[in-house]
Structure formats: structure tokens, C-alpha cells
Amino acid sequence: xxxxGTIIASPWGSVIAIAAMTLVTFLCRIAGVVVMSRVRIxxxxxxxxxxxxxxxxxxxxxxxxxxxGWPAMIALAAAITVMALTRIDIVGLLxxxxxxxxxxxxx
Amino acid sequence: MPPTLRPHxxxxxxxxxxxxxxxxxxxxxxxxxxxxxxxxQKGLSLGETLGLSAFVxxxxxxxxxxxxxxxxxxxxxxxxIMTVTAVVNAxxxxxxxxxxxxxxxxxxxxxxxxxxxLTEAGWLIGTRYHNEGGRDVGMLLGCALILWxxxxxxxxxxxxAGALVPEPKRFGLDLVMPxxxxxxxxxxxxGAKPALPWIVAGLVSLIVHALVPGYLFIIAGALAGVIAxxxxx
Numbered sequence: 001x002x003x004x005g006t007i008i009a010s011p012w013g014s015v016i017a018i019a020a021m022t023l024v025t026f027l028c029r030i031a032g033v034v035v036m037s038r039v040r041i042x043x044x045x046x047x048x049x050x051x052x053x054x055x056x057x058x059x060x061x062x063x064x065x066x067x068x069g070w071p072a073m074i075a076l077a078a079a080i081t082v083m084a085l086t087r088i089d090i091v092g093l094l095x096x097x098x099x100x101x102x103x104x105x106x107x
Numbered sequence: 108m109p110p111t112l113r114p115h116x117x118x119x120x121x122x123x124x125x126x127x128x129x130x131x132x133x134x135x136x137x138x139x140x141x142x143x144x145x146x147x148q149k150g151l152s153l154g155e156t157l158g159l160s161a162f163v164x165x166x167x168x169x170x171x172x173x174x175x176x177x178x179x180x181x182x183x184x185x186x187x188i189m190t191v192t193a194v195v196n197a198x199x200x201x202x203x204x205x206x207x208x209x210x211x212x213x214x215x216x217x218x219x220x221x222x223x224x225l226t227e228a229g230w231l232i233g234t235r236y237h238n239e240g241g242r243d244v245g246m247l248l249g250c251a252l253i254l255w256x257x258x259x260x261x262x263x264x265x266x267x268a269g270a271l272v273p274e275p276k277r278f279g280l281d282l283v284m285p286x287x288x289x290x291x292x293x294x295x296x297x298g299a300k301p302a303l304p305w306i307v308a309g310l311v312s313l314i315v316h317a318l319v320p321g322y323l324f325i326i327a328g329a330l331a332g333v334i335a336x337x338x339x340x
Contacts, residue, residue, distance in 0.1 A: 015158075057292045
């Protein structure tokens with residue numbers, strides 16, 4: 001086995017694994033900025049990027065909430081309603097978590 | 108856009124960001140506690156566990172990484188964990204893309220640090236601030252630094268005391284991240300038409316989630332939303 005293989009098989013392997021994970025994650029973190037600094041931002045691209053925050057939220061939470069059934073849906077609705085009324089994010093969050101806890105305690 | 112909305116960086120922004128990070132604390136604490144506990148159960152050392160949280164600093168990929176963690180590594184298993192990490196974290200490419208106009212006049216080392224600490228939660232809090240007219244990059248960094256410290260502290264606590272945490276489901280804490288995300292959707296609302304791409308994103312993610320195992324549904328849905336946004340005039 002090569003020297004590299006020997007080092008990887010030693011306890012240094014974990015360090016190399018963490019370094020490898022760190023490297024690819026950092027590349028993902030910087031890639032968007034690097035690419036966009038070389039692309040001319042047309043109105044079309046700008047519209048696409050503007051749609052991203054809401055899109056990423058729905059894409060992340062919709063499957064999770066539906067998998068967790070109606071208590072999760074009601075809790076999410078409560079959180080959104082309270083946030084829309086108060087505009088204070090932590091209050092909305094606590095309303096959602098509280099609703100979920102109460103539904104589960106009753107059920 | 109008035110000329111006062113020029114990007115800048117201030118210590119006041121750092122403090123503002125640190126305070127704005129508070130909403131993300133419950134989600135970060137629960138996820139990092141769960142990760143620290145899972146890592147200890149899997150037999151990782153404290154150093155390895157904290158190393159993953161400090162340097163990789165991306166919850167989903169850390170959890171998936173534990174699934175394929177090895178006692179003895181080979182070049183193949185290193186390559187596997189690298190590839191899986193890249194797939195799970197590819198969605199961050201899009202987060203960075205939206206930040207570029209805000210960060211383009213920043214000094215390179217500070218942008219590198221800011222992006223090293225980039226998370227979805229910090230990005231959502233920063234996006235809200237930016238949408239409301241804020242342009243202080245210090246806000247983004249202050250928020251990111253505090254979240255990183257909370258993540259590390261909760262990982263540490265989870266490693267030693269994870270078993271002591273009461274059943275998180277009782278308090279709805281297993282769903283704290285989705286509910287936080289839902290709350291952050293509200294300030295993004297600018298009427299029904301700009302939200303059409305969100306519907307597309309949600310539908311595509313549901314379909315992909317039903318058909319493909321893993322975390323692919325997030326990036327597939329988000330990409331679909333961006334494409335829909337580009338196509339809808």
C-alpha cells in the first residue's frame with residue numbers, strides 16, 4: 001500500500017475525512033459567489049434569484065410537514081399566522097412549537 | 108434604490124446580527140444536541156465530533172456523514188464521504204449566489220469567513236434584513252458568528268449529556284427547523300404572483316421526495332423554483 005494509504009488507515013484518517021468534508025462544503029459555500037461574480041446579472045437571472053428564498057423554504061419544509069401529518073400542518077399554520085400578525089420571528093416560532101406540543105399532549 | 112443603500116460593514120451591524128440570530132437558537136441547539144449525541148453513540152471521539160461541527164458546520168451533511176463514518180479509512184471511503192457531503196450541501200451554492208451582489212465590494216478574507224460560516228438559517232435572517240433595506244455586511248457576519256458558537260456549544264453538550272435531554276417530541280422540538288423556516292417565509296411574502304415559483308418549488312420537492320431517497324428534494328425543488336421565477340414575467 002502506498003504511504004498515502006497507510007496514513008489514511010491510521011488515526012489520521014478521521015482528520016483527513018473531516019478535512020475532505022470541510023473542503024467540499026466550503027467549495028459549495030463559495031461557488032455561488034464565485035460564479036455570480038463572473039456572470040452578468042440579467043433581469044431574468046435576477047428574477048430567478050429573487051424566487052430562491054421562498055422556493056428553498058417550501059422545498060425544505062413541505063415534504064417534512066406533510067410526512068408529520070395534520071398536527072404539523074396546524075402548528076405551521078399557527079406559526080405563520082402569529083408571525084404575520086406580530087412580525088416578531090421568535091414569537092411566531094414559539095406559537096408554532098406551543099401549538100404542536102398542545103396537540104400532541106391532547107392526542 | 109436610494110444611494111444610502113450601499114453595502115458597508117460596521118461593528119454596530121455585528122451586534123445587530125448577533126441579536127437577530129436569536130430566533131435560530133432553538134433549531135440550532137436541538138440539531139446540534141442531536142448530532143453530538145448521535146456522534147457519541149457512534150463512537151466518535153470528542154475531537155472528531157467537535158471537528159465536524161466546527162469545520163464542516165452543516166447539520167444535514169454531518170448527520171449523513173455519521174452514517175458512513177469508518178473506524179479505519181481507505182481512499183475509497185474518504186472519496187465516498189466527500190461525494191455524499193457535496194451532494195447534501197450542493198444547495199448552498201444557491202444561497203451564495205443570492206448573496207454575491209451584497210458581498211461584492213467586501214475584502215476577500217472577510218467574505219471567505221462570512222461564507223465559511225454560511226448556513227440556511229443565517230442566510231434567511233440576512234435575506235430578511237436585506238429585503239427590508241439593510242446593507243450592513245456586519246449583520247450577516249455577527250449573526251453567523253453567534254450561530255457557529257451556539258452550534259459548537261450544543262454539540263459539546265450533546266456529546267456528554269444528550270441522553271439527559273427530555274423527549275424533544277413532547278415539546279414539538281423535532282419540528283423546530285421546519286417551523287422556523289415557515290416563520291421566515293412571512294417577511295418574504297410580496298403578494299401572490301411573486302409566490303408562484305414557491306408553489307412550483309414545493310410541488311417538485313414533494314414529487315422528488317416521494318420518488319428519490321435522501322435530501323435531493325431540497326435542491327430539486329429550489330432549482331425548480333428559480334427556473335419558474337426566471338420564466339414567469
